Amino acid sequence: MALYNRTNGRELKEEMRAATEKRTTISFYKYHRIDDPQAFRDQLYAELNILDVLGRIYVALEGINAQISVPSDKVDAFRTYLYSISFLSGIRLNIAVDDNGKSFFKLKILVRKKIVADGLDDSEFNPANTGVHVNAAQFNALADDPNTVIVDMRNHYESEVGYFKNAILPDVDTFREELQIVESLMKEHEDKNLLMYCTGGIRCEKASAWMKYKGFSNVFQLEGGIIEYTRQAKKDGLENKFIGKNFVFDERLGERISDDIVAVCHQCGKPCDDHTNCKNDGCHLLFIQCKECATIYDGCCSADCKKIMTMSVAEQKELRKGINKGRQVFRKGRSSHIRTNPQADRLQDASQHD
Numbered sequence: 001m002a003l004y005n006r007t008n009g010r011e012l013k014e015e016m017r018a019a020t021e022k023r024t025t026i027s028f029y030k031y032h033r034i035d036d037p038q039a040f041r042d043q044l045y046a047e048l049n050i051l052d053v054l055g056r057i058y059v060a061l062e063g064i065n066a067q068i069s070v071p072s073d074k075v076d077a078f079r080t081y082l083y084s085i086s087f088l089s090g091i092r093l094n095i096a097v098d099d100n101g102k103s104f105f106k107l108k109i110l111v112r113k114k115i116v117a118d119g120l121d122d123s124e125f126n127p128a129n130t131g132v133h134v135n136a137a138q139f140n141a142l143a144d145d146p147n148t149v150i151v152d153m154r155n156h157y158e159s160e161v162g163y164f165k166n167a168i169l170p171d172v173d174t175f176r177e178e179l180q181i182v183e184s185l186m187k188e189h190e191d192k193n194l195l196m197y198c199t200g201g202i203r204c205e206k207a208s209a210w211m212k213y214k215g216f217s218n219v220f221q222l223e224g225g226i227i228e229y230t231r232q233a234k235k236d237g238l239e240n241k242f243i244g245k246n247f248v249f250d251e252r253l254g255e256r257i258s259d260d261i262v263a264v265c266h267q268c269g270k271p272c273d274d275h276t277n278c279k280n281d282g283c284h285l286l287f288i289q290c291k292e293c294a295t296i297y298d299g300c301c302s303a304d305c306k307k308i309m310t311m312s313v314a315e316q317k318e319l320r321k322g323i324n325k326g327r328q329v330f331r332k333g334r335s336s337h338i339r340t341n342p343q344a345d346r347l348q349d350a351s352q353h354d
Contacts, residue, residue: 003045005106016054016105016251022072023054025096025103025250027227029115029202031063031127032087037111045109051078054104055250058115062122064088065115065202067250069104094200094227096248097234098255105251118206119176124213131196131208131219136232139195139222143241148193151182153203154247157286157333161254161263161273162226162244164197173332175203182207183214190216197222197229199246230257245273265290266338267297280305282320286332302337 005012034040041059048068055068070078083089096103134142142148143164150167152159155178159169168185172178186194194216196204204221211219222229226246233240244262245254253275265272265288272290279299287301300306308316 003042005108007106009106012105013251016102019101021101023069023099023101023103024072024075025067025069025099025101025252026075026078027067027094027096027200028082028088028091029063029065029200029205030088030091031115031205034059034061034063037061041109041111045107047081048078048109049107051081053078054107056104057107057109058112059109060112060115062127063115067104067248068107069101069250072101092224092228094224095231096252096255097227097230097246097257098252100252103248103250103252116202116206117174117176118179118203120179120206120210125209126213127206127209129209129212130205131194131212131221133223134195134220135223136229136238137236138220139197139229140238140241142193142195142220145193148195149186149189150195150197151185153178153182153196153198153207155332157275158199158247160333161275161288162242162246162257163262165241165243167197173334175207179207179210183211186211186216191218193218193220195220195222197225199225199248200227201225226257227255230255247275263288264339265293266301266333267293269339278302278305280308280316282308282316285335285338287335287338288333301335304337 037059044057051070051074053068053070055066057064057066057068079093082091143150143166150164152163152167152169155173156171163169170178170181172181194211196207198204201222201224208219208221226242230240230242232238240258242257243260244258246257247254254273261271261273263273264270267289270290272288274288274290275286276289276299278285278287278301283301283305285301297306298309300309308319
């Protein structure tokens with residue numbers, strides 16, 4: 001059987017948007033030695049394809065990192081199959097908290113050098129020596145302790161739309177940048193509790209182990225990240241200290257956690273936290289756009305991109321020939337022709353914790 005989906009992405013997106021089938025968005029990860037990532041990848045694809053699973057999965061020698069969508073009536077069958085894999089037996093599945101079932105349109109499983117691009121040499125330290133994992137109640141207790149520094153281990157475009165109260169929000173584009181900045185930032189707070197969080201927990205696994213290797217002893221990480229925290233807080237009737245949206249890396253681009261809107265439209269400046277990608281395929285910039293500006297600019301990030309969209313498909317292809325679109329996509333919310341969030345420097349001064 002085919003181990004790749006070669007159907008045109010635009011067609012698959014249209015099918016996904018028109019589908020009425022109820023689906024459940026799930027994420028999970030596991031650091032575990034996989035001796036033959038390619039063989040594991042191929043077997044995984046064959047089995048998940050039968051279950052009509054969609055999504056993006058990274059497989060590497062160090063483990064697996066998955067964000068997927070499963071038909072809701074097949075979640076039990078999916079869990080049974082997943083748990084039949086010895087090192088994934090009983091693994092926690094993070095279930096989306098604000099799910100429209102339109103998160104993914106195809107199944108893509110890629111073999112990578114790492115399941116998260118952290119820029120670290122794992123031979124330097126012990127990645128298994130992580131910080132103390134805390135649940136929602138423990139997180140809240142630590143967050144209320146004046147001797148705690150909360151650090152968001154996500155990128156700037158993620159924290160721009162939502163974050164935990166009193167968290168430090170490093171202004172970074174990548175996880176590997178963040179590790180260096182957090183290490184420097186915490187030098188003056190070595191005796192305090194370092195409380196880290198991310199979307200689903202995977203970045204904090206490496207980050208907390210790295211910070212312990214660098215000499216920080218009171219390191220804590222939110223078990224299951226924002227997704228699991230939100231589920232626990234709701235289930236146990238706890239105060240939810242997360243404000244705004246949780247950015248997610250799928251077609252939804254965000255999960256509503258609280259009614260607070262902490263970001264602004266990058267074009268007009270009005271309160272808004274809806275991410276989108278510029279409709280010009282030669283740009284595809286990720287940015288925040290309100291409905292009114294989406295109408296004015298036809299879903300584009302600028303008048304220039306809007307003008308390009310009026311050209312024929314052939315003209316557009318010729319115009320972007322030789323351009324490394326990947327670098328533009330990577331800028332994610334940073335461009336000279338769009339606004340940045342006026343609150344972007346909020347809560348970044350660690351001195352507030354003194």
